[in-house]
Amino acid sequence: MPSLKNIRTQIASKKSTQKITRAMKLVAASRLRRAQDAIVAARPYANALGEAIAEVALRAGAESHPLLDRRSPDRITLVLLTSDRGLAGGFNANVFRVTQRFIAERKQATPPAREIVLEIVGKKGRDYYRRRRLSITRETPSPTAETASHIAREMAQIVSHEFHESRTDAVFLVYNEFKSAVQQRVVVEPLLPVSSDLAGGEKAVAAGALDFLYEPSKRKLLDALLPLYLESQIYRGLLESIASELGARMTAMDSATNNAKEMIANLTLQYNRARQAAITKELMEIVSGAEALKG
DSSP states (O other): OOOHHHHHHHHHHHHHHHHHHHHHHHHHHHHHHHHHHHHHHHHHHHHHHHHHHHHHHHHHOGGGOGGGOOOOOSEEEEEEEOOSSOOSTTHHHHHHHHHHHHHHHHHHSSSOOSEEEEEEESHHHHHHHHHTTOOEEEEEOOOOTTTHHHHHHHHHHHHHHHHHTTSOSEEEEEEEEEEETTEEEEEEEEEESOOOOSHHHHHHHHTTOOOOOOSSOHHHHHHHHHHHHHHHHHHHHHHHHHHHHHHHHHHHHHHHHHHHHHHHHHHHHHHHHHHHHHHHHHHHHHHHHHHHHHO
8 A cells, every 4th residue: 555645645636636637627618718709700701601602603614714623533642630739638639530541541542642742730640650751741730720821822723723723632631620619520621622612603504604704813712812812711620720729738638637536545545544544553552562561
């Protein structure tokens, strides 16, 4: 049985850990509210823009702009949104698992993808795939509410340039979609080529897919709209990822705090039993000594 000093040290250590996890839970909860408001505000715009672009893309045709060009997915780029810090439950592990499954499926597809490269946002993703020696073209720090728009704009320019120069045939965004503080769902969302397989495309089909009159021209309109659409989708994914990370961290730290509380209770019970046993032993020695003196 551990000594009383050893048990006291363990109790003090668990209490210190409990204070840290409780503080991290409160910080994540306070930041989650703002992140949740940001993603709720961004979703309607991103969804409406996606529907409009899908309708325009279907009516304009794949030959009207390079970002609409559908090619055989021989080379694929995955944009992974992970975090810079851990202690967020399965937030990063879920992204890695879905990514590995996606890569395996594409390697076994007909025709198979010859090359899959990664554009990684977040240090956790960088460290994970460096150890596995996968092809990483670029690493970006995890976004905050202040840097998300800048990262989205930069990432949109990079992947659109890669696609336009035929260095990649398809681009996918992998991120945690925020459902609630206790539920996040990993999504693999196609970014390029810009797809017409959305609600806007379905409406265009129902309307007979008659083309528009473009002013000043079809190409100039698509040059303005498609990069804006791409940036908005990446920006929404970044906001979803930020909110999901905070929700996952809040849940994980709440669980850790409860586990620490349970461990402290068990150690306290063990400490009291050990102290009671020590007191009983001392009393027995005193009584035995007194009886020996009488004899």
